[in-house]
Amino acid sequence: METLKEAIPEGLKEAIGNSSVDDLHSTCSSLHRFFLHFDPFHHVIAELANPKYALCGKSEDAALKSKQLGNHCFFNADYAKALDSYTQALRKAPLDTNDMQSNLVATLYINRATVLHKMGLLVECLRDCSRALQICPSYAKAWYRRGKVNAALGNYKDAICDLNVAKSMESSVGGKRQIEAELKIILGQCKTTSTVVQLQHMDNSLNTAGEMPQIKLQCVSIPDKGRSTVSSCAISPGSLVHVEEPYALILLKQCRETHCHYCLNELPADRVPCISCSIPLYCSRRCQIRAGGRMLRIYPENNGLIRNLTNDLGEYAAEVIQYNDSEQEIEDITEHTHECQGVHWPAVLPSEIVLAGRILARLLLNSTSDDTSTNFVERLDLSHCYKYMPSESKLDSHIYAIVLLYCLQHSCRTKFSIDGVSISQVVIIISQIKVNCMTIVRLKSIDVHGQGHFGEFPFQSLSTSNVEQVRVGKAIYKAGSLFNHSCQPNVHAYFLARTLYLRTTKVVAAGCELELSYGPQVGLWDCKDRLNFLKDEYVFHCQCTGCSEVNLSDIVLNAFHCVNPNCSGAVLESRVLDCEKQKNKHFPVPDIVDKKDDIFEACLPLFKQNGAPIHIQPGYCLKCGSYRDLESSHVTVDKALICMQMLQDAILSKEISNIAISDALKSLHLLRSNLHAYNRLIAEAEDNLAQAFCLVGELQLSMDHCKASIQILEKLYDHDDIVIAYELVKLSSIQLSLDDGTAANSISRIGDIFSRYYGPHADLVFPYLQYLKRGIEKFSVEALQSNSSPT
Numbered sequence: 001m002e003t004l005k006e007a008i009p010e011g012l013k014e015a016i017g018n019s020s021v022d023d024l025h026s027t028c029s030s031l032h033r034f035f036l037h038f039d040p041f042h043h044v045i046a047e048l049a050n051p052k053y054a055l056c057g058k059s060e061d062a063a064l065k066s067k068q069l070g071n072h073c074f075f076n077a078d079y080a081k082a083l084d085s086y087t088q089a090l091r092k093a094p095l096d097t098n099d100m101q102s103n104l105v106a107t108l109y110i111n112r113a114t115v116l117h118k119m120g121l122l123v124e125c126l127r128d129c130s131r132a133l134q135i136c137p138s139y140a141k142a143w144y145r146r147g148k149v150n151a152a153l154g155n156y157k158d159a160i161c162d163l164n165v166a167k168s169m170e171s172s173v174g175g176k177r178q179i180e181a182e183l184k185i186i187l188g189q190c191k192t193t194s195t196v197v198q199l200q201h202m203d204n205s206l207n208t209a210g211e212m213p214q215i216k217l218q219c220v221s222i223p224d225k226g227r228s229t230v231s232s233c234a235i236s237p238g239s240l241v242h243v244e245e246p247y248a249l250i251l252l253k254q255c256r257e258t259h260c261h262y263c264l265n266e267l268p269a270d271r272v273p274c275i276s277c278s279i280p281l282y283c284s285r286r287c288q289i290r291a292g293g294r295m296l297r298i299y300p301e302n303n304g305l306i307r308n309l310t311n312d313l314g315e316y317a318a319e320v321i322q323y324n325d326s327e328q329e330i331e332d333i334t335e336h337t338h339e340c341q342g343v344h345w346p347a348v349l350p351s352e353i354v355l356a357g358r359i360l361a362r363l364l365l366n367s368t369s370d371d372t373s374t375n376f377v378e379r380l381d382l383s384h385c386y387k388y389m390p391s392e393s394k395l396d397s398h399i400y401a402i403v404l405l406y407c408l409q410h411s412c413r414t415k416f417s418i419d420g421v422s423i424s425q426v427v428i429i430i431s432q433i434k435v436n437c438m439t440i441v442r443l444k445s446i447d448v449h450g451q452g453h454f455g456e457f458p459f460q461s462l463s464t465s466n467v468e469q470v471r472v473g474k475a476i477y478k479a480g481s482l483f484n485h486s487c488q489p490n491v492h493a494y495f496l497a498r499t500l501y502l503r504t505t506k507v508v509a510a511g512c513e514l515e516l517s518y519g520p521q522v523g524l525w526d527c528k529d530r531l532n533f534l535k536d537e538y539v540f541h542c543q544c545t546g547c548s549e550v551n552l553s554d555i556v557l558n559a560f561h562c563v564n565p566n567c568s569g570a571v572l573e574s575r576v577l578d579c580e581k582q583k584n585k586h587f588p589v590p591d592i593v594d595k596k597d598d599i600f601e602a603c604l605p606l607f608k609q610n611g612a613p614i615h616i617q618p619g620y621c622l623k624c625g626s627y628r629d630l631e632s633s634h635v636t637v638d639k640a641l642i643c644m645q646m647l648q649d650a651i652l653s654k655e656i657s658n659i660a661i662s663d664a665l666k667s668l669h670l671l672r673s674n675l676h677a678y679n680r681l682i683a684e685a686e687d688n689l690a691q692a693f694c695l696v697g698e699l700q701l702s703m704d705h706c707k708a709s710i711q712i713l714e715k716l717y718d719h720d721d722i723v724i725a726y727e728l729v730k731l732s733s734i735q736l737s738l739d740d741g742t743a744a745n746s747i748s749r750i751g752d753i754f755s756r757y758y759g760p761h762a763d764l765v766f767p768y769l770q771y772l773k774r775g776i777e778k779f780s781v782e783a784l785q786s787n788s789s790p791t
């Protein structure tokens, strides 16, 4: 792509860099004309889009190599590696529909099932057996394995049926004898055990929940912000206000091996590959079909061997091989189909561009033959920021728009012409993605040893568990895009599988804007940093209340301590002070602030001004006016931070010495004497020390530092912000390890905050919560016991 960029004549680059939406037809046509006469462009397109050069296609040789490696690992009892090798083999193996008897894909599924059985992953094993049988219904070994795993799961009735089918499919006398022996054992087990595990869900079900929003929303126009969503009535916190499926979605590249390419949930051990190319992995066949289209189906009535079975057994076998979700609704557009030819471009182009391809494919498929060249942008009805984009981004979007259209021309069934009109439409779609795209995140708990847990519970001692937000995908939600940003949002966005959920976190008055955070939030960064981020990433100047009205967090987050140790006033640098003065000019703060409030304590004179111009200078305390030499304070703080960084490195490498801890404690003291008591850096230092003390087993000290960190965060954020709940997760896990009864308070507070942000989905989004709740039960039982004991 760099070669293409460098070759563009300077004049044309400049014209593109300075272009507005009105110039797009002309700039796009000029660049297109230039590329058409530039040979390397045609090479790039051939490499990206011509199936002749495809590296992501299926290859029997490559599949057999991985299969061999899998067999080798299996015989050496290296089951984890064998599992991975068989999955890689499945990814590369072509599905030969002409050879359903000795089918490589079916063999690989059954080899993997054997490994899964050895690893104790029984449900996963069962699913792989069924997948092998759906391809090759007369595969005796697959019925046999299925029978064994069903028996291990306690599903004796199914196990007996499986083995009976296996017996009738098996051709060798020795094989039949082995099956009969197995049947005898299972019949014996069946008599002695009464528990039968019914497997309701053969495939990983998508996390859908029945709650629906009850509140009527309106779209209104707001000066300086464009369209916005408001409520027609007052809304209480924790109310679900919007649910939506994505218009288009894409998994981020770094999650390709760990998360499902359709629902974005974590992949199970029995991941399902795409049937036509070697890129995507899915958590289930349901997701694979939804993304890539209907898979090959075996019709049991056409299968002779099944027909020869007795009535009951025939019906049973037919049910197993007929995929139970086969009648699921599949959208007219399956988002991976147009990418699925093993060609390079979906793997190498940036995620946003592949996402633009998915939007285009959908728009093209839904357009009638005479409107393919008409206005996609109008139909998408999203705002964009082309005018304000930096010159470099404008040039990139021109190049990618042309490249994408040529790639799609090779892959899409719908025909369209590539010219100034269509290219300019794609440029706009790319700029719409820039401002409307939502990042899909999943919550993960990380224990002190660095082990991550998405769904399952950690088994080791739990001393500290951090909550980490993992970015897994990007998506366009059409109605969700009408919610504006606020650095003090009243709406929280989260995702279950692909579905967007929006829930209020505060009371919202009728007619008030419903706003979510696009990333920056009061408490996380100061106003200047937030404004810069939103300008760089989303190309707008934020007009939210957090950025236009004085708040404590913005003043103290990066502030210095007054030189007078007993004064609680904040000392600001010029960059922060300028920004705050700017706010004050527009919104002079009246005397409504309670004199006992922290904000009053930190910056008394701001409130004394009462609208008059402010004469505060950088370096002077906002409360008592004393001067602090910020330059020398910076030097001290920087030294302390280097020491804190060393502690953080030691935490990461799990090699914490007493010296590192004692140096960090001295640095914390320096930070506390130079920085304002609510400065975020102190909270971070306290947090580091909490982790370090936890790792060396000093849990009481760890708890003290964790509490100190939370006390600061409570000043920077709302008392009930989700960030506080994440910190309380750490605190409560230390308290539980210490058998400290106050864990119950922390956990019930976490529960309250989580249910405000996630409603009934809290346990689903963050399963670790259930573990913590069980921790409280322990204390309630103890309390009951002590109450009932004789006094």
Ligand SMILES: C[S@@+](CC[C@H](N)C(=O)[O-])C[C@H]1O[C@@H](n2cnc3c(N)ncnc32)[C@H](O)[C@@H]1O
Pocket (backbone or CB within 6 Å): 224, 225, 226, 227, 228, 382, 383, 384, 385, 435, 436, 481, 482, 483, 484, 485, 486, 538, 539, 540, 541, 542, 543, 544
């Ligand atoms: C996802 S869209 C939101 C809907 C948009 N207002 C519309 O009319 O379609 C994002 C765009 O809305 C505007 N916007 C959102 N939040 C804003 C804010 N806090 N201040 C100013 N503009 C904002 C910006 O133009 C931004 O590019």
